[in-house]
Amino acid sequence: MGSENPKIVAFCCEESGMPAYEHALSLGLELPEGLRVIAIPCGGKAETGYIMKALDEGADAVMVFACYEGNCKYVRGNIRAEKRVNYLKGRLEKLGLSPEKIVFCPVAPANGVRFAELLQQEIEVLRKGT
Amino acid sequence: MSVGQSVLRIPVEPPEIQEITIAPEVAVVGDHPVCVAMADALSTMGLAVTLIHPYESLEGLMDPLRVLVEVDESVAEKYASLTKDLTRPSIKVVGRATVEGIEGQWGDFRLSVLKDASRMEVKASGIAMAFQGISKLPDAYDGMDVIGLSQFFSQLDIHKGCYGQKSESIRKIAFVLDVEQRDEKWASATAFTLGRYLKENFGTEVYILCQDVKVSLDGMEKGYRRAREAGILVFKYEDLPVVEGTAGSWTIRFRDSSAVSKESPWEIALEGLDVVVVQERLRPSENQRNLLTQLRISSEGGFVGPNNPQFLGRTSKKGVVVGGDTWYPEYPTEGWMTAQAAAEELYQWVGKGSYQIDVHRVAEVDPSKCATCLTCYRICPHDSIRIERYGMRNVYITTGAREGGTWEAARVKVATCDGCGLCASECPAKAIQLIYYPDVEVLEFLEKNV
Amino acid sequence: MIIAEQKPIEEILEMLAPHKKILLAGCGACVTVCQAGGEKEVGVLASQIRMARKEAGNPIEIVEMTLTRQCEPEFMEEAKDAMKDVEAVLSIACGIGVQLMAQTFYDKPAYPGLNTTFLGLPEEHGVFTERCAACGNCVLHLTGGICPIARCSKSLLNGPCGGSQNGKCEISQDVDCAWQLIYDRLKAIGKLENLTEIIPPKKWITSRDGGPRKIVREDLRI
Numbered sequence: 001m002g003s004e005n006p007k008i009v010a011f012c013c014e015e016s017g018m019p020a021y022e023h024a025l026s027l028g029l030e031l032p033e034g035l036r037v038i039a040i041p042c043g044g045k046a047e048t049g050y051i052m053k054a055l056d057e058g059a060d061a062v063m064v065f066a067c068y069e070g071n072c073k074y075v076r077g078n079i080r081a082e083k084r085v086n087y088l089k090g091r092l093e094k095l096g097l098s099p100e101k102i103v104f105c106p107v108a109p110a111n112g113v114r115f116a117e118l119l120q121q122e123i124e125v126l127r128k129g130t
Numbered sequence: 131m132s133v134g135q136s137v138l139r140i141p142v143e144p145p146e147i148q149e150i151t152i153a154p155e156v157a158v159v160g161d162h163p164v165c166v167a168m169a170d171a172l173s174t175m176g177l178a179v180t181l182i183h184p185y186e187s188l189e190g191l192m193d194p195l196r197v198l199v200e201v202d203e204s205v206a207e208k209y210a211s212l213t214k215d216l217t218r219p220s221i222k223v224v225g226r227a228t229v230e231g232i233e234g235q236w237g238d239f240r241l242s243v244l245k246d247a248s249r250m251e252v253k254a255s256g257i258a259m260a261f262q263g264i265s266k267l268p269d270a271y272d273g274m275d276v277i278g279l280s281q282f283f284s285q286l287d288i289h290k291g292c293y294g295q296k297s298e299s300i301r302k303i304a305f306v307l308d309v310e311q312r313d314e315k316w317a318s319a320t321a322f323t324l325g326r327y328l329k330e331n332f333g334t335e336v337y338i339l340c341q342d343v344k345v346s347l348d349g350m351e352k353g354y355r356r357a358r359e360a361g362i363l364v365f366k367y368e369d370l371p372v373v374e375g376t377a378g379s380w381t382i383r384f385r386d387s388s389a390v391s392k393e394s395p396w397e398i399a400l401e402g403l404d405v406v407v408v409q410e411r412l413r414p415s416e417n418q419r420n421l422l423t424q425l426r427i428s429s430e431g432g433f434v435g436p437n438n439p440q441f442l443g444r445t446s447k448k449g450v451v452v453g454g455d456t457w458y459p460e461y462p463t464e465g466w467m468t469a470q471a472a473a474e475e476l477y478q479w480v481g482k483g484s485y486q487i488d489v490h491r492v493a494e495v496d497p498s499k500c501a502t503c504l505t506c507y508r509i510c511p512h513d514s515i516r517i518e519r520y521g522m523r524n525v526y527i528t529t530g531a532r533e534g535g536t537w538e539a540a541r542v543k544v545a546t547c548d549g550c551g552l553c554a555s556e557c558p559a560k561a562i563q564l565i566y567y568p569d570v571e572v573l574e575f576l577e578k579n580v
Numbered sequence: 581m582i583i584a585e586q587k588p589i590e591e592i593l594e595m596l597a598p599h600k601k602i603l604l605a606g607c608g609a610c611v612t613v614c615q616a617g618g619e620k621e622v623g624v625l626a627s628q629i630r631m632a633r634k635e636a637g638n639p640i641e642i643v644e645m646t647l648t649r650q651c652e653p654e655f656m657e658e659a660k661d662a663m664k665d666v667e668a669v670l671s672i673a674c675g676i677g678v679q680l681m682a683q684t685f686y687d688k689p690a691y692p693g694l695n696t697t698f699l700g701l702p703e704e705h706g707v708f709t710e711r712c713a714a715c716g717n718c719v720l721h722l723t724g725g726i727c728p729i730a731r732c733s734k735s736l737l738n739g740p741c742g743g744s745q746n747g748k749c750e751i752s753q754d755v756d757c758a759w760q761l762i763y764d765r766l767k768a769i770g771k772l773e774n775l776t777e778i779i780p781p782k783k784w785i786t787s788r789d790g791g792p793r794k795i796v797r798e799d800l801r802i
Contacts, residue, residue, distance in 0.1 A: 040551065
């Protein structure tokens with residue numbers, strides 16, 4: 001990660017991730033320069049193909065923001081997302097890349113503060129890794 | 131938002147509306163007393179109701195509440211009038227009947243019903259189900275002659291305060307709660323309510339042993355206080371209480387760890403108990419399992435509630451709601467509220483006459499790529515995908531819809547699709563796209579903006 | 581169906597080391613169903629390889645495509661144009677597909693991206709187990725529909741052996757004893773007496789042991 005502004009692609013579900021992002025904006029919280037937000041109807045729509053493409057295109061990290069366990073409006077979308085992230089972490093490791101590049105982040109819709117915190121945490125993790 | 135940041139929002143396009151007409155008729159199915167409450171609520175809202183239950187009469191259906199209706203005024207207030215009022219023309223009652231199979235979807239359910247050894251079909255636009263759980267004594271007390279809480283009701287004469295064949299009222303009774311299941315509030319509420327009733331009316335000595343006191347339901351805080359004031363003794367145990375003896379002369383030994391004696395728990399023996407009532411575990415009944423499986427409704431341990439705690443009565447399947455133990459074992463006052471919520475939810479699905487479906491906000495399968503691997507069928511949380519003519523489809527033939535031919539692949543049912551995109555992301559052949567948000571939107575954004 | 585799983589990525593990268601432009605070819609049949617080589621996996625694997633090569637300072641260009649299936653000569657046409665411009669093909673079809681690609685595009689290397697493992701089915705979604713050993717001489721009618729060749733670790737024809745404990749095979753608690761399953765099934769269909777008949781030693785000549793197999797149907801030949 002050579003640049004000051006790591007490129008972070010955040011997939012945000014319509015029910016929690018996007019509201020948390022909007023909340024963070026409305027609170028005037030500072031969000032990372034290199035943030036790219038992609039809205040999806042459910043965490044379960046964060047496809048393995050999308051995540052790998054994002055990394056392939058040069059993203060330093062991909063974060064999936066979805067609902068807490070038991071809260072998914074579509075019953076199991078958040079669980080699918082978490083399983084995919086864990087699976088892809090394994091594949092990244094075998095490639096010799098850091099599994100920290102992909103993270104699954106459950107978040108509540110009215111928690112813009114946590115949204116911003118999680119982004120910051122990931123940036124710290126990436127910095128330590130390089 | 132500064133220069134480096136960018137956002138891709140879900141495309142908002144004018145909806146493409148298809149109108150469907152839904153007939154305002156529902157089926158209420160089950161063997162739980164709240165079926166009556168649900169049927170009542172639904173018909174009050176203006177729907178035509180078919181109530182399908184396995185008993186001789188509605189009295190049979192309400193029987194499990196017979197005791198609590200007399201003993202607890204908050205239960206009486208909700209349930210006492212129900213059987214008498216349920217003779218409206220808009221409610222058709224089908225007794226001595228069980229539902230063996232359900233097919234179809236919201237707006238078009240077909241129930242195959244076995245009544246008096248002959249089969250009939252009932253059509254409904256929506257379904258409300260409520261079954262009773264099957265009781266099983268905790269393994270620790272299996273083989274002993276202790277009584278399960280739900281059995282206790284059926285043999286309790288509340289006018290004389292006596293149990294079973296006895297003619298004298300119970301002198302000493304102990305309720306042992308929380309043995310295998312600590313989350314069920316119905317047992318606590320029942321024990322405290324019944325215990326207080328016996329104490330106040332018959333002078334019965336009542337002991338309640340539990341791991342924690344659960345009073346977070348309507349009226350139970352007061353109920354608990356009344357019980358304590360009436361003189362019921364409440365103990366907390368950590369290790370399983372040992373029950374010895376026989377009916378009429380039970381002894382329970384345990385260590386009480388309630389606040390007073392936490393550091394040095396007291397060794398307690400309760401002797402000369404006439405009756406020991408144990409909280410049993412309620413398991414989903416065969417009927418419940420069968421119908422939930424057929425409808426492919428997600429549940430946890432066979433109960434729908436834990437999966438979806440925010441929306442009482444709602445299931446993952448459009449047009450189907452549940453109550454009673456099918457939702458989760460509840461005390462009748464809570465169960466009544468769940469039943470009302472379920473009825474309201476069902477009314478939203480069925481009562482408006484015509485519904486507008488945005489056929490744009492759904493997923494679509496490309497039959498020429500579909501390998502009929504069943505992944506989408508299995509993963510869809512709303513059971514909204516069918517494999518059409520899959521029996522005649524060989525997985526090795528991947529060309530699908532031909533001119534004038536048939537679909538021959540997975541197909542999304544537009545009316546019940548919620549547009550969540552799980553199918554599209556799980557499909558190993560990339561044969562499914564969300565019409566309103568295809569892959570290309572995301573992939574192009576990534577190419578341009580990362 | 582044929583069940584396969586992706587080779588370890590290190591092996592794949594080693595195969596591709598000398599190349600700068602390849603075709604990554606998926607297959608729309610069995611490997612799609614067992615989630616190892618369909619169009620979705622083509623996209624994910626391609627990204628993975630590109631990233632690994634970029635990281636190593638040796639970028640690679642990957643043309644992505646999924647054929648209808650890679651076991652029919654006619655479908656090889658689908659890859660004809662793409663193969664003209666690449667140095668090699670990494671096929672994530674089963675072993676059959678890799679070989680047909682190698683045979684069709686004779687002058688270019690064809691690499692296997694998968695290990696074709698067994699013939700089987702999903703016990704549940706995402707869990708695949710072996711069911712058939714393609715031995716060429718099926719005895720399922722004698723064993724209540726459970727294959728002793730594929731499902732018994734020792735391929736016993738007259739089991740069980742002494743290692744059968746509580747319905748499990750001695751090699752692992754996760755493996756059912758096939759002969760326990762056979763016993764239970766024969767009991768359920770009222771054919772336990774089958775077990776009193778000794779199944780004679782298998783003629784393995786119909787299996788792999790007899791050499792590469794071939795079936796000729798004169799009635800079908802054009």
